[in-house]
Amino acid sequence: MTALLDGLAVNPAAPTDLLLRLLEPQYESVWYALASRRASFPEEVTAAIVTHPHPRVRGALARNPFVDPEVRGLLVDDPHGMVRDRLAARPDRTRPVRPLPDRVIHRMLTTYDTGSLQELICSRQIPFRVLRASCRHPQAAVRQMATNVWKHLSADERAALLKDPDPQIQASAQRTLETDDAQAMERSLGPLPAPRNHGTALILVNYRLSRTVVDWLLNDPHPDNPWILAHNYSTPPDVVAGLAGHPDPKVRLELAHRADLTPALIKVLAHDTDARVRTAISLRPELTEDERAAIDYTTDTDEDFGPYEHHAHPAPDPAVSAAHARSHHPLLRRLAARDPALPAALVALLAQDDDLGVRVLLAHNHPAPPPELLLRSYLEHQGAARDLLLEHPRFPVAGLGARFADADTAGERRLALLDPQLAPGTADRLSRDPEAAIRAGAARHPRLPASRLLALLADEELGRHAAANPALPVTVMRELLT
Numbered sequence: 450m451t452a453l454l455d456g457l458a459v460n461p462a463a464p465t466d467l468l469l470r471l472l473e474p475q476y477e478s479v480w481y482a483l484a485s486r487r488a489s490f491p492e493e494v495t496a497a498i499v500t501h502p503h504p505r506v507r508g509a510l511a512r513n514p515f516v517d518p519e520v521r522g523l524l525v526d527d528p529h530g531m532v533r534d535r536l537a538a539r540p541d542r543t544r545p546v547r548p549l550p551d552r553v554i555h556r557m558l559t560t561y562d563t564g565s566l567q568e569l570i571c572s573r574q575i576p577f578r579v580l581r582a583s584c585r586h587p588q589a590a591v592r593q594m595a596t597n598v599w600k601h602l603s604a605d606e607r608a609a610l611l612k613d614p615d616p617q618i619q620a621s622a623q624r625t626l627e628t629d630d631a632q633a634m635e636r637s638l639g640p641l642p643a644p645r646n647h648g649t650a651l652i653l654v655n656y657r658l659s660r661t662v663v664d665w666l667l668n669d670p671h672p673d674n675p676w677i678l679a680h681n682y683s684t685p686p687d688v689v690a691g692l693a694g695h696p697d698p699k700v701r702l703e704l705a706h707r708a709d710l711t712p713a714l715i716k717v718l719a720h721d722t723d724a725r726v727r728t729a730i731s732l733r734p735e736l737t738e739d740e741r742a743a744i745d746y747t748t749d750t751d752e753d754f755g756p757y758e759h760h761a762h763p764a765p766d767p768a769v770s771a772a773h774a775r776s777h778h779p780l781l782r783r784l785a786a787r788d789p790a791l792p793a794a795l796v797a798l799l800a801q802d803d804d805l806g807v808r809v810l811l812a813h814n815h816p817a818p819p820p821e822l823l824l825r826s827y828l829e830h831q832g833a834a835r836d837l838l839l840e841h842p843r844f845p846v847a848g849l850g851a852r853f854a855d856a857d858t859a860g861e862r863r864l865a866l867l868d869p870q871l872a873p874g875t876a877d878r879l880s881r882d883p884e885a886a887i888r889a890g891a892a893r894h895p896r897l898p899a900s901r902l903l904a905l906l907a908d909e910e911l912g913r914h915a916a917a918n919p920a921l922p923v924t925v926m927r928e929l930l931t
Contacts, residue, residue, distance in 0.1 A: 451478045453906065453929050456916030458483035460926070465491040467926055472497055472506065476930075484509035485541070488516060495520055504529040511535035514543045518574075522553035526560070533561060537569040544837060548576045548760045558591045570597065576760040589615040596625045601763065631659035631683065641665045657683040679703035690714060698723035705729035719744050732780055741778050748779050754809040755834030757787045764790065771795060779804035786810035793817075805830060812838060820845040824864075831860065839867060850875055859884035866890040873898045880905065888914075895920040 457463055458471055458479050468491065471479050484498050484506050498510050504527075510516070511524050512535050524536050537557060539546050549557075554575055558566065569575065577598070584595035584606045595602060595610060596618075602610075610622035627633035634656040642665065643649050653666070654677055663685060666674040678684045679692050679700045692704055693714055698721075704710065705718050705726050710733070719730045728746040730736075765788045774785035774795040783806045785791060786799050791811075799811050800822045812818045812826035813834060820843045827838045838844060850868035853861045854875045862882065865871060873896050880891035880901060891897060892905050892914035903925065905915035915921070916929060 450929075452913040453916045454479040455482040456913035457926055457929055459486050460917045460919060460921065461489075462919035462921070462923075463926060464923060465493050467923075467930065468494045469497055470930060472501060477503075480506045481509050485513045486515065487513070490516070490520070495523070499523045504532050507532045508535045512538070512541050514540035514546075518547050518549050518553075522550050525553045525556050530565075533557075534565050534568060537561060537565040537572060537574075539572040539574065545756045545758050546573050548579075549574045551576075551579060554579055555586075555588075555591060558594065559588050570594070573758055573761040577762055577764075578760075581763075584610060589613070589618055593618045593621055596621045599625045628656040631657045631662075635659045635662055638662065642669060645671065653677050654680055656681075660685065663688060675700045676703055679707070682708070686711070693717050698726060701726045702729055705733075728780070731778065738777050741776075746778075746780075748804065748806070750805050752806065753832040753834055754806050754813065754830060755832060756813040756837060759787075759789050759814070774799055779807060782807045783810050787814045789814055789816055791815060812841075818843065827864070828861070835860075839863075854879065859887055862887050863890060866894055869896075871896045877901050880911070885910070890914075893918050 454471065454476060458468070459482060468483065470476070471483050472494075480503070490498065498506055501507055507524055507527055507529065508531055511521055511527075511532050513521060521536060521540070524532055527533055527536070536549075548554075554569075557569055561569070575594075580594060580598045581601055583591050583598075584602060586592050592610070592613065592615070595606070599607065599622075607622070607626070610618055611626065613619050613622065634652055635658075637652055637656075638649065641661070650673075653662070658666075658681055663678065666678055667688065675692060675695055675697060676699060678688055679695075680703045686709070689704065689707065689709070690711075692700055695701055701718060701721055701723065702725050704714070705721075706729055710718075712735075715730060715733060715735070718726055721727050721730070724745070724747045727744050728748075731741045731744040731746040765784075767788075767790065770785045770788040770791055773781040774791065775798075776782055776785075779802075782799060782802060782804060785795070786802075786807045787810050791799070796811065796815055796818065799807050800819050802808055802811075808822060809826045809830045809832070812822050818841070823838050823841055823844045827835060827844075844867070846867040846869060848868065850865045850871040852864070854865040854871075856862045856864075859882075862879065862884070863886065865875065865879065866887070871894060876891050876894045876897040879887055879894075880897060882888050882891065888911055892902075892908075892911040895918060897905075897918065897920065899920070899922075902915055902918055902921060905911045906925075906929075908915070916926075
């Protein structure tokens with residue numbers, strides 16, 4: 450019976466009074482499914498969950514990845530620390546995280562403890578624009594967050610933080626400033642040779658290095674040192690040049706990503722024996738299209754090509770995206786395809802691109818991809834994010850039943866289940882499909898014949914899916930509770 454009630458809890462047609470009953474103590478086993486797996490709630494049910502006496506119910510809503518972040522944000526002042534911690538942490542990882550509303554973020558920043566705030570900052574629920582603007586916020590707790598985007602601040606904004614009236618912000622800004630001070634970082638390491646631990650690695654990889662520390666890394670036999678020197682932005686030019694012939698391709702690949710490579714080193718690495726190194730060099734902004742074409746680069750079609758959490762990053766430069774969209778290099782066009790602000794003319798251009806990655810990235814990341822591109826991308830690419838395409842409001846569902854109900858692969862037969870006008874007989878047949886996922890989808894389809902739907906309620910495997918079918922009569926839903 451618990452399985453049936455779990456299905457009923459996520460049934461989009463379940464009436465408000467029934468959902469409210471499922472929040473009563475005798476249905477405790479269903480609380481998690483109700484609060485964490487639905488994409489929307491009637492207003493009364495939302496209020497009942499947010500004020501539910503048991504924190505497990507409220508905590509389940511806090512981690513719900515399907516519901517609008519505005520609804521999760523109603524828990525911002527929950528009295529229980531566990532619920533607040535779950536709101537601060539990333540929702541369950543079934544899909545890209547969405548940002549919390551600004552007002553909720555600001556409330557958390559000014560009332561939550563340090564541990565919860567660290568969870569929040571790492572959760573990617575704060576839009577980059579909020580982080581970028583935090584240096585001007587009237588509340589000190591919010592301004593301190595600006596030190597996390599120090600390199601994106603203007604000189605005046607950095608200076609203001611260094612002179613902030615709050616001593617904690619001053620100290621935080623000073624510590625951030627010192628990451629670019631080689632002597633300060635040398636003092637942080639202490640006497641050389643420094644112990645190799647997480648704190649030491651953080652400094653060596655990311656902070657400005659003194660020549661003393663660079664020489665120590667060059668002479669110390671630790672296997673990570675060449676990669677550290679190839680990666681660190683402050684490594685002196687002579688050391689960078691000496692690493693171009695390093696036998697480890699991972700070191701040379703790290704060099705290829707450096708912003709300060711000389712034309713001579715770019716020329717050397719463009720002919721590297723490792724294809725990954727050559728490919729990284731081919732993407733460098735200082736190259737012309739002809740120079741890129743002359744490099745023997747490779748493209749990978751086995752990537753996930755999924756959605757990008759745009760809100761957590763600076764917005765792409767429109768001019769750069771436009772140039773990338775028109776490039777002959779498919780990897781640059783892939784970068785353009787991830788830009789959600791790409792204009793319609795370039796969307797139309799990339800939708801016909803001959804590179805699979807370009808097309809699929811465009812389908813996942815643009816808010817208004819051509820409907821036929823969504824279907825084509827689903828059919829042509831089977832990456833981890835494939836099923837998210839089916840949830841796009843522009844996905845073309847009309848006529849899919851006739852086209853795909855008899856397809857050879859389960860992934861294609863699943864398309865038939867998106868058709869709102871699926872023939873009842875076809876829905877019945879698919880409820881007996883060899884693939885479990887197809888059977889489950891058919892059991893949830895509102896065009897499934899009533900007799901088959903009611904029969905499936907007694908099926909051990911498909912009962913929960915039948916209980917989630919919006920065509921299930923309300924009288925039957927109520928009977929399931931008793």
